[in-house]
Amino acid sequence: MEYKSKFEPPNDVLSAIPPEEDVLWKGRPSFWGLSWHNFGIKWISIYMMILLLVLVVRLGVADTQSAFKQDFFPFFTSGVIAGFFLLVLSAIQVYHTVYVVTEKRIIIKNGAALAFMISVPFKKIVAVNLQKRLGDLGTISFELSSDRRVPYISCWPSVRPWLFKRPQPAFSCVSRVENVGGIIKDSMVGSSSPNFETSKPKDFHSKLKQSV
Secondary structure (H helix, E strand, O other), X not given: OEEEOOOOOOOOHHHHOOOOOOEEXXXXXXXXXXXXXXXOHHHHHHHHHXXXXXXXXXXXXXXXXXXXXXXXXXXXXXXXXXXXXXXXXXXXXHHOOEEEEEOOEEEEEEOOOOOEEXXXXXXXXXXXXXXXXXXXXXXXXXXXXXXXXXXXXXXXXXEOOOOXXXXXXXXXXXXXXXXXXXXXXXXXXXXXXXXEEEEOOOOOOEEEEEOO
């Protein structure tokens, strides 16, 4: 496994790939998916719904103007501002994140302020976990055989959520995730992995295993 954190990764990730190695897929996280699941827009939405419920309740015990100005508008405004900044941060993160699958490896370039790139050959991947989300969105995480620890903070949000002890790099919130998972599976099988198995654990829709 190779990764760069002290030195600036190349702007064009494809330039770091050997010319004889074909690129099978290149993509980015979904903006709305990353905003909703990783940058807290889901919680901002819940906060707004609670505010609306409070406003409805307050309208029954106070005059409309007082309930709106004192109990709703200040908190609603703070929620809108917070949501706006989270959407901006999400857009910046999406713009600076690139996922690549080649014939021999997966590559993750991640980060705006702290640029980070990881290149993992298939022979270093023990298992591939595919977690489905709403619609065709999903996250594909990679369990590695290498003892070299992936820095969780530097690689976030391109890591498997809540796995801090042994972080797993991931294609986070990608669209058409099952198609991407199929490309990864086919390329891993084609790169000399005869002992390739598929199973379905409880917390993931599918788990692709490769014996190294």
